[in-house]
Amino acid sequence: MKKVIVTTTINPPTKAIGLFQAMKDWDLVVIGDLKTPRDYHLERGIYMDPASQEKYDKTLSDAIGWNCIQRRNFGLLIAHDMNADIVAVVDDDNIPLPGWGENLFVGEDVEVNYYETDLPAFDPIGATNHADLWHRGYPLQLLSKRSYGRKTRKRVRVDIQADFWNGDPDIDAICRMEHAPECDFDRAAFPIASNKLSPFNSQNTFLAGNVLCDYFLYPHIGRMDDIWAAYYAQAKKHSVVYGKASVFQDRNVHDLTRDMRQEYLGYENNMNIVQELPGNPESLLAYLPGRSAWAFELYKRHFGHA
Numbered sequence: 001m002k003k004v005i006v007t008t009t010i011n012p013p014t015k016a017i018g019l020f021q022a023m024k025d026w027d028l029v030v031i032g033d034l035k036t037p038r039d040y041h042l043e044r045g046i047y048m049d050p051a052s053q054e055k056y057d058k059t060l061s062d063a064i065g066w067n068c069i070q071r072r073n074f075g076l077l078i079a080h081d082m083n084a085d086i087v088a089v090v091d092d093d094n095i096p097l098p099g100w101g102e103n104l105f106v107g108e109d110v111e112v113n114y115y116e117t118d119l120p121a122f123d124p125i126g127a128t129n130h131a132d133l134w135h136r137g138y139p140l141q142l143l144s145k146r147s148y149g150r151k152t153r154k155r156v157r158v159d160i161q162a163d164f165w166n167g168d169p170d171i172d173a174i175c176r177m178e179h180a181p182e183c184d185f186d187r188a189a190f191p192i193a194s195n196k197l198s199p200f201n202s203q204n205t206f207l208a209g210n211v212l213c214d215y216f217l218y219p220h221i222g223r224m225d226d227i228w229a230a231y232y233a234q235a236k237k238h239s240v241v242y243g244k245a246s247v248f249q250d251r252n253v254h255d256l257t258r259d260m261r262q263e264y265l266g267y268e269n270n271m272n273i274v275q276e277l278p279g280n281p282e283s284l285l286a287y288l289p290g291r292s293a294w295a296f297e298l299y300k301r302h303f304g305h306a
Contacts, residue, residue: 009030221265
């Protein structure tokens with residue numbers, strides 16, 4: 001089985017990168033940016049510098065732009081070229097815990113804590129021992145209506161495994177300003193799945209190879225890039241299961257006010273998106289700026305989709 005780890009960075013090799021490149025059962029692909037040190041070097045793995053990305057697909061590179069985390073899409077394409085069966089998408093501040101990437105659910109039928117809701121979206125964090133928090137990208141209009149009473153055990157097929165993160169979790173700027181949490185998620189809450197669309201991120205998420213054609217990190221929409229990718233992939237019938245925390249998030253320094261500005265597009269549109277996408281995944285295009293939609297079209301061409 002071919003397993004590939006994909007990330008992007010503007011930093012010298014971090015502790016997390018050192019641990020990921022040492023994993024013998026995985027291949028590591030790191031995508032550089034204009035701010036990445038020019039002498040960036042891996043002991044084991046593939047580093048794709050800016051010039052190599054331009055050579056690979058100059059038009060896509062121009063459409064995505066520089067100095068943005070969405071350069072990571074080139075890593076997804078490289079993983080596709082490598083015929084990856086499983087792709088792990090991580091950040092360079094996700095420090096893997098012992099057992100990371102082992103005994104994965106991807107491609108398997110697994111018994112989960114299954115939650116049904118009549119709301120148009122499900123928030124996985126609310127089903128844990130940190131129920132006062134919520135996942136980045138969950139519609140704020142639904143926060144006061146969350147309910148977790150309809151819980152059963154059910155077997156589901158797993159296309160995407162979104163593992164959690166101890167330490168500083170993936171919550172939105174408003175939640176982080178209010179709570180400033182340091183989390184230790186109870187393993188007993190997992191695995192988790194639901195009957196509705198739910199947000200997951202591009203930090204510590206495992207994708208089946210056949211998901212890549214429907215998973216694209218949209219540029220020019222701020223911090224909704226991976227959230228809207230998640231909603232779209234699920235609307236295209238790829239199932240997601242949330243797994244126990246398998247990294248410690250030693251979060252890079254962020255300006256929370258800037259993060260909030262970059263999340264505003266989601267605060268404004270996520271409610272409409274989770275209502276519209278299940279019946280019409282392509283309705284997402286109406287919420288994308290033209291350059292972002294064009295980049296998605298260019299990306300899909302690598303999978304034979306015109």
